[in-house]
Amino acid sequence: MAGRAAAVERPVGSRRLTAAVLVAPATAVVVVGIFLPILLLFRFSLNRFVPGKFMVEALTAANYVKFATDPFYVAVLARTLRVALVVTATCLALGFPVAYWLARTASRHKNLFLLLVVLPLFVGNAVRAAGWMVMFGSKGFLNSVLGGLGLIGTPLTLMYTEGAVIVGIVAINLPFVVLTLQSVIEGIDRSLEEAALGLGAGPFTTFRRALLPLAMPGVLAGGTLCFILAMNAYATPVLLGGPRFQVMGPLVYRTFVGQNNWPFGAAIAFVLMTATLALSVASNVVLQRRYRR
Amino acid sequence: MATHESFHPTRRHFLQGAGAVTAALALSPRRPASAQAASRIVLGTWGGDYSKLLTKNVEAHLAPRKIQVEHAIGGDPERRAKLLAEARLPRGTSDLQALSAANMFEMKEAGVLETLDYGKIENARNLLPQMKYPYGVGHIYSGKVILFNPKMIGHAPTSFADTLDPKHGEKLGIIDIQYQFTMMAAALASGGSMSSFEPGKERLLAVKKAGVRIYPTNEALAQALKNEEIGICIMWKARAVQWQNAGITVETVAAKEGVPLYVSGFAIPKNAQNKDGAYAYLNAMLEPSAQEGFAQDMGYNPTVKNAKVPEATQKRIGFTAEEQQRLKDLDYAYIAKNDSALKEWWDKVFKG
Numbered sequence: 205m206a207g208r209a210a211a212v213e214r215p216v217g218s219r220r221l222t223a224a225v226l227v228a229p230a231t232a233v234v235v236v237g238i239f240l241p242i243l244l245l246f247r248f249s250l251n252r253f254v255p256g257k258f259m260v261e262a263l264t265a266a267n268y269v270k271f272a273t274d275p276f277y278v279a280v281l282a283r284t285l286r287v288a289l290v291v292t293a294t295c296l297a298l299g300f301p302v303a304y305w306l307a308r309t310a311s312r313h314k315n316l317f318l319l320l321v322v323l324p325l326f327v328g329n330a331v332r333a334a335g336w337m338v339m340f341g342s343k344g345f346l347n348s349v350l351g352g353l354g355l356i357g358t359p360l361t362l363m364y365t366e367g368a369v370i371v372g373i374v375a376i377n378l379p380f381v382v383l384t385l386q387s388v389i390e391g392i393d394r395s396l397e398e399a400a401l402g403l404g405a406g407p408f409t410t411f412r413r414a415l416l417p418l419a420m421p422g423v424l425a426g427g428t429l430c431f432i433l434a435m436n437a438y439a440t441p442v443l444l445g446g447p448r449f450q451v452m453g454p455l456v457y458r459t460f461v462g463q464n465n466w467p468f469g470a471a472i473a474f475v476l477m478t479a480t481l482a483l484s485v486a487s488n489v490v491l492q493r494r495y496r497r
Numbered sequence: 498m499a500t501h502e503s504f505h506p507t508r509r510h511f512l513q514g515a516g517a518v519t520a521a522l523a524l525s526p527r528r529p530a531s532a533q534a535a536s537r538i539v540l541g542t543w544g545g546d547y548s549k550l551l552t553k554n555v556e557a558h559l560a561p562r563k564i565q566v567e568h569a570i571g572g573d574p575e576r577r578a579k580l581l582a583e584a585r586l587p588r589g590t591s592d593l594q595a596l597s598a599a600n601m602f603e604m605k606e607a608g609v610l611e612t613l614d615y616g617k618i619e620n621a622r623n624l625l626p627q628m629k630y631p632y633g634v635g636h637i638y639s640g641k642v643i644l645f646n647p648k649m650i651g652h653a654p655t656s657f658a659d660t661l662d663p664k665h666g667e668k669l670g671i672i673d674i675q676y677q678f679t680m681m682a683a684a685l686a687s688g689g690s691m692s693s694f695e696p697g698k699e700r701l702l703a704v705k706k707a708g709v710r711i712y713p714t715n716e717a718l719a720q721a722l723k724n725e726e727i728g729i730c731i732m733w734k735a736r737a738v739q740w741q742n743a744g745i746t747v748e749t750v751a752a753k754e755g756v757p758l759y760v761s762g763f764a765i766p767k768n769a770q771n772k773d774g775a776y777a778y779l780n781a782m783l784e785p786s787a788q789e790g791f792a793q794d795m796g797y798n799p800t801v802k803n804a805k806v807p808e809a810t811q812k813r814i815g816f817t818a819e820e821q822q823r824l825k826d827l828d829y830a831y832i833a834k835n836d837s838a839l840k841e842w843w844d845k846v847f848k849g
Binding site: 253258274279341342442443447458460462463464 | 572574575577578581607673711712713724726833834835836837838840841844845848849
């Protein structure tokens, strides 16, 4: 008891110190491991690239101007955005019903079902992409089955297409969306839905007017997470999209490593980071305003 | 109320603990990866078969000298980026780097490679003169030839012009990471030269329009050859031999425009910590038996005159006297100067 009393009476300065000790290690990791490299990367992006000389120190916006004025790079950014938006919309559409069912089920196997959702995360992205390659190849599983059933004469081109990339990323991101939505939906009182139904609203109206606005924090969190992951996808576009399907993540890598052009690679990385951040913040602001009561 | 024993470290405890940690570190048999010890070298190399064959064929010769070799495995772009990034450090993390001749030249231009003292490499007296670069030693070589499946391609091609031809449509395959040699072959087929790839661009765009298939890696193209998704391509003769061994139906032709040379070698970074060990390695890799091992196992030609390759193997991997006349060394200065622009064209226009 005496100890408890002492804790209550501890001076404010001491509590601040405890908080600082608790926060310091994570902060140090973020500062040293993320902020400093980002600052360095930004500095690189202002340098000049001279073939054979690697990187020449300068203070120029030429790399950003090159990105913004070259239709090729703008198209790569647009393609990345398109893929990320389609993946996010698909994951939310497919994930919501699953998350709702998981949140509301009274089954004693609920934990097992949750484990099944998490299970794919135990396998790395590249390994899963390899699985899709077996599935999508011209002599792969899908073409063999469709051909065997006599549904197709010549094999369908499934590999190295935008569709293959979208399917691959959706499969990776879906568990994140389901888990985020499920935890939020579980916190929504079921009686609110019952009240809506009792007051004469149909299931769709109940979803639109009661459930969705209340689940909006989950939709925003899950959607943002999914969007960020899709914008920065690397292994899936490289393996399932093939050499001609170009999006931002692999472009950053190729510019750094394939062309040894660090200044332009750094600028592309910054454009990707800024676009992802700006769109994530903008969507959060817009949707929060729309559903604020 | 139960009392708990608590730990109150005294200065004595602290000193005892610190002493124990220091002793444990000093006596630990494994040190952190660095190239410091005289008996140990760090070798940057590709993984897979090449790394395994280095262990099997080269490193056996170093055992009597008690030189331990640690492989730092990675693709060559990543290893080159690391070499450049480490250039300012007084002590680098590798003692030797396995690189193609073109990449060795590029690194030499960037000022990160040691100028070699051939007096320290006894076996270099047997080295083919073309493989003796001031900044690196050629280890193995092969040439870019035409590969075709006679079942799918009626008439055997004789030239790069026959091969990089829109008439093949989707039966023609190209490897993304082989962009330099593909542009080189297209240039030779279109009036260009080893120092001017521009004339080949139009031809490449024509085959693109006709539906050429582009594969990300050598292995992906091999799979496509096996599946008969494609029937014609250009590739190292050594790879063709490996693929034939794996049961893939391909025949090879040395193009009449020439056979661009691929040399893979080793270079010592300026800031290597164990240069003596690195020289010992260079000497070991030029041992005739080590070179013969690579010819047998990997299908590449030896770079020393005293290696004896069995006649049957020589016939498959080597080049006839007449073909040797057509071996074309690369214009390394042209490639180093233009590589970035060529790659950008490849990514933006050809693949775009």
